[in-house]
Amino acid sequence: MNPAALLATVTGRREPALALLIVLLLVLIGLRAPFFITLDSFEGVLTDTSILMMLAVAEMLVILTRGIDLSLAANVALTGMAMALLSQAYPDLPVIAYVVGAMLFGAGLGAFNGFFVAVVGLPPIVVTLGTLSMFRGLVFVLSGGAWVNKHEMSVTYQTFPMNRFLGLPHLLWIAIIVIPLMWVFMRHTKAGRSLYAIGGNPQAARYVGVPVAARLFMAYALAGLIAGLSGYLWTARFAIAYTEIAIGLELVVIAACVIGGVSIAGGVGTIPGAVLGALFLGIIANALPVMGWSPFWKQAISGAIILVAVVVNSRSERRKGKIIVRRAEEHPR
Amino acid sequence: MSTNASEGRAAVRDRAAESPWSLLRRWEAILLVFLGIVFVINSNATPYFLNIYNLADSTFNFSEKAIIALPMALVIIARDIDISVASIIALSSMLMGLAAEAGLGVPGLVVVGLATGATAGAFNGFLIAGLGLPAIVVTIGTFTLFRGIAFVALGDGAVTQYPAGLAYFGQGYIGGLIPFEFVLFLVLAVIFGVVLHMTVIGRRIYAIGNNPVAARFTGIRVDRYRFVLFCLTGLMSGLAAVLLTSRIGSTRPNIALGWELEIITMVVLGGVSILGGIGTILGVVIAVLLVGMVTFGFGLLNVPGIIMTVFIGSLLIVTISIPVVIQAVRVRAAARASSRR
Numbered sequence A: 001m002n003p004a005a006l007l008a009t010v011t012g013r014r015e016p017a018l019a020l021l022i023v024l025l026l027v028l029i030g031l032r033a034p035f036f037i038t039l040d041s042f043e044g045v046l047t048d049t050s051i052l053m054m055l056a057v058a059e060m061l062v063i064l065t066r067g068i069d070l071s072l073a074a075n076v077a078l079t080g081m082a083m084a085l086l087s088q089a090y091p092d093l094p095v096i097a098y099v100v101g102a103m104l105f106g107a108g109l110g111a112f113n114g115f116f117v118a119v120v121g122l123p124p125i126v127v128t129l130g131t132l133s134m135f136r137g138l139v140f141v142l143s144g145g146a147w148v149n150k151h152e153m154s155v156t157y158q159t160f161p162m163n164r165f166l167g168l169p170h171l172l173w174i175a176i177i178v179i180p181l182m183w184v185f186m187r188h189t190k191a192g193r194s195l196y197a198i199g200g201n202p203q204a205a206r207y208v209g210v211p212v213a214a215r216l217f218m219a220y221a222l223a224g225l226i227a228g229l230s231g232y233l234w235t236a237r238f239a240i241a242y243t244e245i246a247i248g249l250e251l252v253v254i255a256a257c258v259i260g261g262v263s264i265a266g267g268v269g270t271i272p273g274a275v276l277g278a279l280f281l282g283i284i285a286n287a288l289p290v291m292g293w294s295p296f297w298k299q300a301i302s303g304a305i306i307l308v309a310v311v312v313n314s315r316s317e318r319r320k321g322k323i324i325v326r327r328a329e330e331h332p333r
Numbered sequence B: 001m002s003t004n005a006s007e008g009r010a011a012v013r014d015r016a017a018e019s020p021w022s023l024l025r026r027w028e029a030i031l032l033v034f035l036g037i038v039f040v041i042n043s044n045a046t047p048y049f050l051n052i053y054n055l056a057d058s059t060f061n062f063s064e065k066a067i068i069a070l071p072m073a074l075v076i077i078a079r080d081i082d083i084s085v086a087s088i089i090a091l092s093s094m095l096m097g098l099a100a101e102a103g104l105g106v107p108g109l110v111v112v113g114l115a116t117g118a119t120a121g122a123f124n125g126f127l128i129a130g131l132g133l134p135a136i137v138v139t140i141g142t143f144t145l146f147r148g149i150a151f152v153a154l155g156d157g158a159v160t161q162y163p164a165g166l167a168y169f170g171q172g173y174i175g176g177l178i179p180f181e182f183v184l185f186l187v188l189a190v191i192f193g194v195v196l197h198m199t200v201i202g203r204r205i206y207a208i209g210n211n212p213v214a215a216r217f218t219g220i221r222v223d224r225y226r227f228v229l230f231c232l233t234g235l236m237s238g239l240a241a242v243l244l245t246s247r248i249g250s251t252r253p254n255i256a257l258g259w260e261l262e263i264i265t266m267v268v269l270g271g272v273s274i275l276g277g278i279g280t281i282l283g284v285v286i287a288v289l290l291v292g293m294v295t296f297g298f299g300l301l302n303v304p305g306i307i308m309t310v311f312i313g314s315l316l317i318v319t320i321s322i323p324v325v326i327q328a329v330r331v332r333a334a335a336r337a338s339s340r341r
Helices: A003-012 A014-032 A039-064 A072-089 A095-120 A124-143 A155-162 A170-188 A190-200 A202-207 A212-238 A249-259 A271-291 A297-318 A323-329 B020-024 B027-045 B052-061 B063-077 B085-101 B106-130 B135-154 B164-171 B180-198 B200-210 B212-217 B222-248 B259-269 B281-300 B305-340
Strands: none
Touching: A014 A271, A039 A072, A039 A170, A039 A190, A039 A212, A039 A249, A039 A271, A072 A095, A072 A124, A072 A155, A072 A212, A072 A249, A095 A124, A095 A155, A095 A212, A095 B305, A124 B259, A124 B305, A155 A170, A155 A212, A170 A190, A170 A212, A170 A271, A190 A202, A190 A212, A202 A212, A249 A271, A249 A297, A249 B135, A271 A297, A297 B106, A297 B135, B027 B281, B027 B305, B052 B063, B052 B180, B052 B281, B063 B085, B063 B180, B063 B200, B063 B222, B063 B259, B063 B281, B085 B106, B085 B135, B085 B222, B085 B259, B106 B135, B106 B164, B106 B222, B164 B180, B164 B222, B180 B200, B180 B222, B180 B281, B200 B212, B200 B222, B212 B222, B259 B281, B259 B305, B281 B305
């Protein structure tokens, strides 16, 4: 294969192109601040971005089905608060109780969304807009408006995410386990594949026998499960739980998906793409202070990148499909 | 079967007269009932609620959001969405602040606020209608970008030096009783209502929302309409920025944070279908008042605002479920009746 063809293959597909871009970004940062390109620094960035990467994967499940979940960040806050209060009330619980508890609690919140979307048949954006307010408010109700501080959480609760196993923090290990697991699920199981089918064409999916309602429900519950797990990890890592935790993160997560090539029209997107999208935002957030730039630049740069990603996405999506199909797809909502 | 003598095979019959029952099932009626309940509960709970001065002043809390809800309703009816409105407020207010520091007078500041809003809206409109990108993703991008620019310009600082004359827009009263902001909202609501419900422009917006492709085939310049709607939403966000800046007299980059979802909630609560093609300005106005009165009542009762969000969130899901559930029950009942036969 000649170099030009190789380049075309690499840049023609989203994930290698994005990976290449990330490497380029790292080189640029490295020229200015060489210590950013060390294993220690990489570990820090990856650990810092673990939660965003997992949430991007969760959001992708839902976006694939032509839906959207605006309540994920509120789920993080609510589940995080619930687990923090649990730790305050029963300090002797083992870590596994919090991890499993958070996954169940989060999945319950996701299932609530799933019920209204899949069973009642309401538009996902409206349902999750509603639950975004509800969950966020319930954090306040649950805690009575109080913060759960470091000294009120049990030691096992707060030290787990940053304790090391084989040299890496548990938080990073969890991402390393969850992400490939989800990749296998989405690529090699019937249930995972069916989410692509539903997003590609819901009617056709129903005709070929996909239980659409059940799978939709599953997508929201699973997204909630991952968000719940992230909620425990968040409150434990930062050793604090309060109402405004992860506020505004719902849109950052969606942005990560968009950068990662997940189509908001449904049916298109991969786990590596979503993860790389999150990583891209994470690297920028971590690199700004290293580069000596004001952190206030972070948001403006992210915004510009999102817009560029949207334009690039539309270019790559436009190529496939006949004209008539394309026209229909241009108005997905 | 009743047929008029004049009715040919191709004739389209008039819609049957609506029974009082179906009127009750209309969205606005449901909302009005809710509004009535809120009034009764609030006035029983606290003697300060039914006070004309308090009621008038309570409108300060929602007038700016309400003003954006109007163009947002049109955008959603036309099957788009704009997530960036609150960030446009931040951008407009930031530029107003810089202009004020440079010594610009009141009329100049108003122009800066409105022009910034309209320009930001045109930028959205260009990306969405011009380049054909999905509205939700574009406006999530500009949501981040616009506020990001405000952060770059202001950092953790604030602008608080505004000329005294600016205060009227957000703090002034008309007739000594009704806030200027609220009157402005009512006037705009009438204009938006007339345009949407009584002009060909409005009919075309519905047509676009119901089926953009068919609308294009009937000769409607769909993309031009969508572009203008985003400009309009930007302009109204600029107006809201002028009012808000005038009311609180300071600008920080986190101004109006999180408003976009509150505004969309109001619009959807008002009966505008997120799928496009359905909705009325009257519904949006009632929903705005409903949310405003609930907030006001809870505030008088010293209920924290955050608890209100639980209530609004539940209200949103419940109200939108009602018609769907009623429909499902009727379909099931009809199926049972036909299977018995």
